[in-house]
Amino acid sequence: QLQLQESGPGLVKPSETLSLTCNVTGGSISSYSYSWGWIRQPPGKGLEWIGSVYYSGSAYYNPSLKSRVTISVDRSKNQFSLKLSSVTAADTAVYFCARLPPGIAVYYFDYWGQGTPITVSS
Amino acid sequence: QSALTQPASVSGSPGQSITISCTGTSSDVGTYKYVSWYQYHPGKAPKLMIYDVNTRPSGVSDRFSGSKAGDTASLTISGLQAEDEADYYCSSYTSSSTLVVFGGGTKLTVL
Numbered sequence: 001q002l003q004l005q006e007s008g009p010g011l012v013k014p015s016e017t018l019s020l021t022c023n024v025t026g027g028s029i030s031s032y033s034y035s036w037g038w039i040r041q042p043p044g045k046g047l048e049w050i051g052s053v054y055y056s057g058s059a060y061y062n063p064s065l066k067s068r069v070t071i072s073v074d075r076s077k078n079q080f081s082l083k084l085s086s087v088t089a090a091d092t093a094v095y096f097c098a099r100l101p102p103g104i105a106v107y108y109f110d111y112w113g114q115g116t117p118i119t120v121s122s
Numbered sequence: 123q124s125a126l127t128q129p130a131s132v133s134g135s136p137g138q139s140i141t142i143s144c145t146g147t148s149s150d151v152g153t154y155k156y157v158s159w160y161q162y163h164p165g166k167a168p169k170l171m172i173y174d175v176n177t178r179p180s181g182v183s184d185r186f187s188g189s190k191a192g193d194t195a196s197l198t199i200s201g202l203q204a205e206d207e208a209d210y211y212c213s214s215y216t217s218s219s220t221l222v223v224f225g226g227g228t229k230l231t232v233l
Contacts, residue, residue, distance in 0.1 A: 046124040046226035047211050063219045096168065107215040107222050108158035110179060112167040
């Protein structure tokens, strides 16, 4: 059974860079043509897509975050990561990692992690 | 404010059917068949319930069904059960630069 587990610092200071890792178990991150993404949920709000990195190597980011976001895949460690720079209180949220199934036009996530809460505060 | 509009809450009694709406625009729901629905119990991993408007992943109960008419997609749950009580989110591909948008979520209460 594929499982995704986010890990992160919990608390980040304003202006710093948030780094999160998603560890994938129960399957290889290099299997087939899977793609990987990050989604977040600010307190009391709905879900927000952060970005996705496709098996082709192409990465797509939410334009509202694009200048601050990088998603990368480390196949040797079977994990992928999110870096969000210059964080502010508005970046406080629960962050989810998720998998996109193989395909050309795939815009849904078939497996998700449980989420990790991140608070931005001094 | 979320790109897709969902009712904040819906409720129903066990055995009944409910429908959750998800309204977008011609840039997303109205034009493309890439609408998906997720069930979320806080503290647990969200679960994919429907993709590509009306396709159920393997293992998802056939009590869950999806449809679309114009700019509005819908998730229908028939034969409500207590375990269906959760938050439900819709999502869609969008031709805008955002690529993927979500709704604000709907809290389903089973009375």
